[in-house]
Amino acid sequence: KAGVTQTPRYLIKTRGQQVTLSCSPISGHRSVSWYQQTPGQGLQFLFEYFSETQRNKGNFPGRFSGRQFSNSRSEMNVSTLELGDSALYLCASSYSGAATNEKLFFGSGTQLSVL
Amino acid sequence: DQQVKQNSPSLSVQEGRISILNCDYTNSMFDYFLWYKKYPAEGPTFLISISSIKDKNEDGRFTVFLNKSAKHLSLHIVPSQPGDSAVYFCAASAGGSNYKLTFGKGTLLTVNP
Numbered sequence: 001k002a003g004v005t006q007t008p009r010y011l012i013k014t015r016g017q018q019v020t021l022s023c024s025p026i027s028g029h030r031s032v033s034w035y036q037q038t039p040g041q042g043l044q045f046l047f048e049y050f051s052e053t054q055r056n057k058g059n060f061p062g063r064f065s066g067r068q069f070s071n072s073r074s075e076m077n078v079s080t081l082e083l084g085d086s087a088l089y090l091c092a093s094s095y096s097g098a099a100t101n102e103k104l105f106f107g108s109g110t111q112l113s114v115l
Numbered sequence: 116d117q118q119v120k121q122n123s124p125s126l127s128v129q130e131g132r133i134s135i136l137n138c139d140y141t142n143s144m145f146d147y148f149l150w151y152k153k154y155p156a157e158g159p160t161f162l163i164s165i166s167s168i169k170d171k172n173e174d175g176r177f178t179v180f181l182n183k184s185a186k187h188l189s190l191h192i193v194p195s196q197p198g199d200s201a202v203y204f205c206a207a208s209a210g211g212s213n214y215k216l217t218f219g220k221g222t223l224l225t226v227n228p
Contacts, residue, residue, distance in 0.1 A: 043204065092214070106158030
């Protein structure tokens with residue numbers, strides 16, 4: 001079974017641009033969540049999608065948005081990039097995300113650098 | 116306000132000895148706790164978990180202990196191996212919403228041969 005796939009692996013953008021990151025979950029998984037990892041803040045929850053609906057959102061500005069398609073693949077978009085958006089963006093998937101003993105499986109992440 | 120804290124940014128142990136990684140939390144609504152391991156340039160991988168109704172869970176060389184009254188959990192690795200060298204993240208969730216994990220900032224474990 002293939003794992004969680006994130007593309008691209010690396011991205012370099014300049015301030016003010018926008019970026020779209022992609023995530024393909026494990027086959028059969030319907031919950032996709034996104035996390036931002038920075039050296040100072042660790043991993044922070046961005047949002048989660050299930051059946052094409054956003055179920056929960058973390059404390060990030062509206063410049064961060066996402067969506068999920070009918071095949072459970074998800075995209076994350078960041079508009080008007082700022083230097084502080086430089087981070088590793090991780091996607092994770094699980095069957096439903098709502099069972100206590102469900103595990104989250106993470107992709108390898110997209111390393112975004114904003115210059 | 117950090118709800119999950121890993122106060123030791125790094126830990127160094129000798130091969131064969133015990134590694135003890137600690138984690139404290141403040142949110143009493145957390146009812147499920149997990150440890151993830153992360154190598155450079157890879158995503159975190161699940162290691163072991165514990166429900167708040169238990170105080171210990173064991174899986175091979177890895178044991179997690181939970182002290183609810185102290186809001187403290189620890190991960191014991193015995194014996195430690197060089198391949199265990201990685202960043203270890205403590206994480207917690209509440210109310211079955213396991214897609215929304217609150218992570219600590221991680222502890223870099225180095226196991227020296």
